[in-house]
Amino acid sequence: MADVNRGNRPLSPFMIGHVYKPQLTSMTSIFTRITGNALLVAGLMITWWFIGLATGPEAFARADGFLRSWFGDLVMFLSLWALLYHTLFGIRHLIWDTGRMLEVDRSETYAIGAIIASVLLTIFIAVVV
Numbered sequence: 001m002a003d004v005n006r007g008n009r010p011l012s013p014f015m016i017g018h019v020y021k022p023q024l025t026s027m028t029s030i031f032t033r034i035t036g037n038a039l040l041v042a043g044l045m046i047t048w049w050f051i052g053l054a055t056g057p058e059a060f061a062r063a064d065g066f067l068r069s070w071f072g073d074l075v076m077f078l079s080l081w082a083l084l085y086h087t088l089f090g091i092r093h094l095i096w097d098t099g100r101m102l103e104v105d106r107s108e109t110y111a112i113g114a115i116i117a118s119v120l121l122t123i124f125i126a127v128v129v
Contacts, residue, residue, distance in 0.1 A: 025104070028111045032089040035082040042079030045072065081122040088114040 045067060052063030066072050092110055095101050101110060 023104075024111050025107050028089055028115070029093075032086055032093070035086045038082050039079060039086065042075060042082075045075065077122070077126060080125060081118060084121050084125075085114070085118040088118055 049060075049063045049067055052059040052061075067076070089111075092101075092107075092114065095110075096107075101107055
């Protein structure tokens with residue numbers, strides 16, 4: 001017969017914040033997937049710009065005006081960061097695929113370094129270019 005007395009243990013993992021502690025490596029891995037999908041927005045905006053360029057002056061002026069607006073600048077700046085973040089953590093996944101750097105402390109050190117590097121590289125590229 002099944003044990004009806006289950007004690008004080010949780011019945012399901014829905015209580016993430018109470019029972020399971022998110023790890024830096026898992027959170028950065030999830031965010032890598034999110035940034036990869038978010039880069040589609042920038043890709044669509046750039047595609048719209050090229051289609052406007054090929055279509056005519058009015059369509060180009062509309063697309064170019066949107067891309068050069070404060071919102072377009074913000075999306076492009078954040079997309080630059082997302083591209084760098086996604087690339088650096090994609091490299092981490094390639095390293096993991098070789099069986100290296102699987103220890104928690106080394107992986108967390110890389111994660112912190114990659115987050116800092118993505119921010120610094122974004123600022124550097126935005127200022128210089």
